Amino acid sequence: MEYKRLVEIYEKLESTPKRLQKTAIIAEFLGKVSAEEAPRVVLLLEGKVFPDWNESKLGVASKIVVKALGSATGIPHDKVENEWRKMGDLGSVAESLIAKKKQSTLAFAELKVAKVFDNIQKLASLAGEGTVERKISLITELLSSASPKEARYIIRTVLEEMRVGVGAGAMRDAIIWSNFGKEIGLEENEVTSREEYNKISDIVQNAYDMTNDFGEVAKIAKSKGISGLKNVGLSVGRPLKVMLAIKVKDIGEGFERCGRPCMFEYKYDGFRIQCHKDGKKITLYTRRLENVTSQFPDVVECIKKHVRGDSYILDSEAVGIGKNGYLPFQSISQRIKRKYGIEEMSKKFPVELNVFDIISHNGQNYLNEPFSKRRNILEKIISPLKGRIVVSRGLITDSEKEAERFYKASLSDGNEGLMIKKLDAPYQPGARVGFMVKLKPTMETLDLAIIGAEWGEGKRSSWLSSFTLACRDDEGNYLEVGKVGTGIKEKEEEGVSFAQLTRLLKPIILSQKGREVTVKPKVVVEITYEEIQKSPTYKSGYALRFPRVVRLREERSTEDVSTLDMVEKLYREQKG
Ligand code: AMP
Numbered sequence: 192m193e194y195k196r197l198v199e200i201y202e203k204l205e206s207t208p209k210r211l212q213k214t215a216i217i218a219e220f221l222g223k224v225s226a227e228e229a230p231r232v233v234l235l236l237e238g239k240v241f242p243d244w245n246e247s248k249l250g251v252a253s254k255i256v257v258k259a260l261g262s263a264t265g266i267p268h269d270k271v272e273n274e275w276r277k278m279g280d281l282g283s284v285a286e287s288l289i290a291k292k293k294q295s296t297l298a299f300a301e302l303k304v305a306k307v308f309d310n311i312q313k314l315a316s317l318a319g320e321g322t323v324e325r326k327i328s329l330i331t332e333l334l335s336s337a338s339p340k341e342a343r344y345i346i347r348t349v350l351e352e353m354r355v356g357v358g359a360g361a362m363r364d365a366i367i368w369s370n371f372g373k374e375i376g377l378e379e380n381e382v383t384s385r386e387e388y389n390k391i392s393d394i395v396q397n398a399y400d401m402t403n404d405f406g407e408v409a410k411i412a413k414s415k416g417i418s419g420l421k422n423v424g425l426s427v428g429r430p431l432k433v434m435l436a437i438k439v440k441d442i443g444e445g446f447e448r449c450g451r452p453c454m455f456e457y458k459y460d461g462f463r464i465q466c467h468k469d470g471k472k473i474t475l476y477t478r479r480l481e482n483v484t485s486q487f488p489d490v491v492e493c494i495k496k497h498v499r500g501d502s503y504i505l506d507s508e509a510v511g512i513g514k515n516g517y518l519p520f521q522s523i524s525q526r527i528k529r530k531y532g533i534e535e536m537s538k539k540f541p542v543e544l545n546v547f548d549i550i551s552h553n554g555q556n557y558l559n560e561p562f563s564k565r566r567n568i569l570e571k572i573i574s575p576l577k578g579r580i581v582v583s584r585g586l587i588t589d590s591e592k593e594a595e596r597f598y599k600a601s602l603s604d605g606n607e608g609l610m611i612k613k614l615d616a617p618y619q620p621g622a623r624v625g626f627m628v629k630l631k632p633t634m635e636t637l638d639l640a641i642i643g644a645e646w647g648e649g650k651r652s653s654w655l656s657s658f659t660l661a662c663r664d665d666e667g668n669y670l671e672v673g674k675v676g677t678g679i680k681e682k683e684e685e686g687v688s689f690a691q692l693t694r695l696l697k698p699i700i701l702s703q704k705g706r707e708v709t710v711k712p713k714v715v716v717e718i719t720y721e722e723i724q725k726s727p728t729y730k731s732g733y734a735l736r737f738p739r740v741v742r743l744r745e746e747r748s749t750e751d752v753s754t755l756d757m758v759e760k761l762y763r764e765q766k767g
């Protein structure tokens with residue numbers, strides 16, 4: 192397929208903010224795409240070339256794009272930079288410079304989707320000496336045969352900044368409409384059988400929760416239909432979305448949601464690890480499905496020795512552990528991204544694995560088995576070793592008093608609170624369905640993305656400061672809710688520091704005007720505040736009063752950024 196056909200779709204998608212229209216545009220287009228082409232096309236529509244669970248990183252900074260634009264057009268580097276400063280967005284710069292160049296040379300080659308996709312994927316596989324030059328030449332090659340509009344979207348994809356507003360919901364619905372429109376009586380975008388629609392929607396969503404790849408889902412839907420999607424099962428070694436929890440206000444509400452009796456467990460302040468064992472191979476994934484196996488050789492060893500079974504998938508929380516008990520998450524967060532000195536780190540910052548769920552064991556799928564049974568299996572197959580690996584501490588009770596006591600014990604042991612779990616519930620990947628809920632004493636914080644900042648003044652001039660925070664809406668748009676400077680430290684050893692944030696943000700700067708920069712929404716911070724107020728200034732319609740950074744959420748992806756719905760809900764709740 193020619194890339195220009197995809198570009199037409201990008202343009203159509205950009206021309207409407209309405210989710211239903213976007214869904215219809217994608218659905219119509221997918222109808223014309225073959226099963227073989229579907230994986231590439233779907234990922235590119237989502238603005239990426241790897242599914243979320245794939246840890247490959249394109250690693251293309253704006254500077255590389257500026258150089259590629261220079262070499263594709265012959266325009267001197269400083270002129271390209273000037274244009275960038277004027278226009279702000281490198282996609283638009285690419286479009287305008289390629290247009291100028293094309294007027295003089297008029298060389299057009301038909302760019303194929305596969306070529307664009309493969310070249311961009313290759314960017315991630317480069318390593319070692321000469322990487323930057325090779326990246327520049329892969330991008331230059333594409334730009335040299337691109338039309339101005341194609342150049343615009345190639346650059347946006349390379350920078351992982353597609354911004355045409357295709358969220359997971361729209362993609363799922365588009366796959367349903369384009370493949371099963373007839374079954375569900377879909378006429379002129381009107382669903383005539385809601386029940387049937389929900390049934391199919393669940394099947395498609397489930398296939399996605401198992402694969403984390405709409406490209407794969409679209410291919411199966413096209414080639415094997417509903418029965419194929421139903422058969423998308425667990426695959427040990429491939430991560431699946433973790434089950435999430437909603438918050439409750441007290442033990443009483445916990446019982447209401449999870450039934451009586453239910454399970455109360457310590458809510459450890461660590462980070463989630465999904466452990467897969469397939470024969471001899473052990474793989475560890477974070478909550479955002481990043482492969483962190485090499486960062487945690489100590490955990491791998493420990494699982495090998497203390498968990499019985501040839502193959503399994505476990506769900507767990509790794510917690511930092513010091514001489515006097517649990518340590519807060521910040522103390523071990525640096526281990527997640529660490530690339531060198533791993534052995535040393537594992538000795539300096541040991542973790543205890545608190546296993547709380549099992550999804551499969553020796554080829555048996557336990558997703559639909561009740562939680563009580565899954566927990567029993569865990570207790571049978573794990574030989575606990577305190578400080579290294581244990582089954583999470585839990586209590587089954589129907590008594591509020593006992594539960595309260597357990598809650599206090601958890602807090603005084605240095606934990607965040609309690610998880611409360613429904614004994615007869617299945618494991619539901621991804622959805623916040625209330626099969627488990629969380630109880631914490633602190634005010635609900637928000638996880639927000641940094642989308643802008645300002646260069647500091649005086650002695651702070653090499654640091655970014657005053658960070659613009661955003662929540663997100665269903666379509667994946669980022670909406671401002673305020674600016675924060677409080678809670679960030681001058682000294683690195685004291686916590687989240689200006690230097691650390693500057694290091695993280697500098698490579699993802701998208702545009703700069705005076706001292707103000709906009710950045711890709713990649714860095715997530717946890718924020719407390721005094722109050723949420725209505726605001727006409729910010730796009731979200733809300734502003735945080737006295738926001739303060741609590742910690743960097745390195746283990747969170749932008750998918751975890753608090754939604755506008757959540758901000759609205761907290762606003763209403765504080766008003767009672
Ligand atoms: P939150 O991060 O506030 O949404 O709370 C849910 C998170 O708590 C989960 O994603 C886990 O990482 C973590 N957690 C800690 N202890 C447990 C436990 N016993 N059961 C389930 N999740 C836990």
